[in-house]
Amino acid sequence: MEGEGDEQVFKQLILKINSPEAAIYCRPCGGVHRLMKEFPALLQTFEYAHHGGPVDGALVIRDSDDKPVSDVLDRMREKMGARHYRFPRGVELCIIRRKLDSWLLADENAINTVSRLRRGRLIPRVNETIEDITRPKERLQQLLSDAKLNYTSVVLGEIAAAINIEQLEYRVPSFTGFKNSVLNIYQPTRLL
Numbered sequence: 001m002e003g004e005g006d007e008q009v010f011k012q013l014i015l016k017i018n019s020p021e022a023a024i025y026c027r028p029c030g031g032v033h034r035l036m037k038e039f040p041a042l043l044q045t046f047e048y049a050h051h052g053g054p055v056d057g058a059l060v061i062r063d064s065d066d067k068p069v070s071d072v073l074d075r076m077r078e079k080m081g082a083r084h085y086r087f088p089r090g091v092e093l094c095i096i097r098r099k100l101d102s103w104l105l106a107d108e109n110a111i112n113t114v115s116r117l118r119r120g121r122l123i124p125r126v127n128e129t130i131e132d133i134t135r136p137k138e139r140l141q142q143l144l145s146d147a148k149l150n151y152t153s154v155v156l157g158e159i160a161a162a163i164n165i166e167q168l169e170y171r172v173p174s175f176t177g178f179k180n181s182v183l184n185i186y187q188p189t190r191l192l
Helices: 006-017 033-044 071-081 100-104 107-117 137-148 153-162 166-172 175-185
Strands: 057-063 093-095
Touching: 006 153, 006 166, 006 175, 033 057, 033 071, 057 071, 057 175, 071 093, 093 100, 093 175, 100 137, 100 153, 107 137, 107 153, 166 175
Parallel strands: 057 093
Antiparallel strands: none
16 A cells, blocks of 8 residues: 555455454555555565464555546556565455555544544535545545544544444445455455
8 A cells, every 4th residue: 555544444345345353464665656556565464464374365556646546557567577476365456447546535433433522513415426535645635633633543444333334335435446456455254
């Protein structure tokens, strides 16, 4: 993942998609440039991350920065080259169409849940097509300010914990790619 602030949001979303028992190991990269430069080498650290052995699978997440998703994926695959990792479920590359912030705009009920808990104000529904909002971070910052909430990784994580995955998937169709990537790399054991 690109930045430290994203870690709490992704952890919460992954837990909601899979199960609360999922072991999640993060390596924030500090921005797109650094992620693109270092992610193939950082993936090697996951070969020893889970009790000295490899994780089930790895998920590399980055924003598209308004570039075509297919171009970004091609560039990432090129950076990985022919490297092989010891992950039984492999490596998934996930590109967010705009910014992670756009996902949090999809469910005003999640924002309002956090606002109520923090004694803030309620905000209205964003009635636009979420993926067409060109500056989602600024939009989310303004909504949180209107709700009397600070734009912090803790608050963003709380919103992600309260988000309705079905609502998010409906309002942000590209989220389905992230959800499928998460399910590909980790499928919890279910007792029958």
